[in-house]
Amino acid sequence: MFLNGTAMAGGADHHLVGGAPLVARTTTAPRYRFHAVDGRYPALEDVGEGGAAVEGEVYDLSYEQLREVLLPGEPEGLELGVVELADGTGSLAMILRREHSKVPPLTDISELASWRAYREQS
Template sequence: MTPPAGSEGSVPVPLFLNGEGMRGGRVHPGIARYPFLGEARTAPRYRFYACEGGFPALWPVTEGGVSVPGELYALPLAAVRDEFMPVEPPELELAVIELADGSASLAVVLRPEVHARGEGLVDISDSGGWRAHQASPGHR
């Protein structure tokens, strides 16, 4: 069934968060009003980076990937466009990712040119996720 013209912005879509937007994170208040769908993990097709500036980023890979923990929320497309993306760091872009259960979700990933430069990126794929990385003794 085709939605009525002009209603596309109100369609809720899954949004996977793996950093400060998660519960307890410093930017979670901007997400908290949207339905929490539960904890989730990516399919093991990503590397996970800590970026200069204090935020994490997914990077899709064909081999050597890990399953990254995070949280899933339901946001209207208009909210993703108008509220979520404008406050994301410029090093990130919106993408469709694969979750561990095989379903798809929106998420932010590193821009290809940022990954290619490699500056300010620390591979934290084996840290157990953003919260575990933040709690680790070696975290700056």
């Protein structure tokens, strides 16, 4: 599972990862716009061309951990999807809901490409 927000190491929700091992610190392929949703959590939006490579961490979560612990804690503006990583492989990740018109205000933070960098400056 690719994590790019509060569940990364050192984040407020990292406890939701439990004992799942860290597989890699990496980035997505450069095909995503990266948003702060109402300043509270990050969201990836696949735009293909013109996107950014967003920083994150990949964890080897069990389906039980994903289903019972991580997903129930995710905000309504996100949904489970698959992202392309820098090396061309895919990973499960939380992405911006397709019907994002119902999502609170978005701030494009693609230039930062890092939730930690955004939180440090806000």
